[in-house]
Amino acid sequence: MNEAEILERVREIFQDNFDIEPSRVKPEAHLFEELDLDSIDAVDLAIKLQEMTGRRIKPEEFKSVRTVSDVISAVESLLATQA
Template structure:
């Protein structure tokens, strides 16, 4: 599970489950804070969940510049490649 097409549905399902979002809202260019109303505490919860799901240690700096769903998917992809 290292390519974008495998990771995007995983990220989408996590967001739907954790934040009760509609799957249709979760598009690659959707902005976490502006479009999906995810705040900084939610973002931390998301990082914790990604750590649980991937079994990888997540460095906060890897997610510091994440702004969109696409950014999250790419960050997870890099995490899995390491």
């Protein structure tokens, strides 16, 4: 899965779970300030990413996630550990 495909899946997750318009989910968008996620939403997002990748996200790794780009990087590293 390449970066564009991951972004597309992340946009679907945001739309389906948080009612956020896909056009707002840009790599530079800040999860908490621009997309209005809260800490519970962040946990839900982590669970959805785990379902998407089939890999467990370590909480300490997800704490540093602040932007959509960070989410994409986290998914890429999860997928890389599968290979």
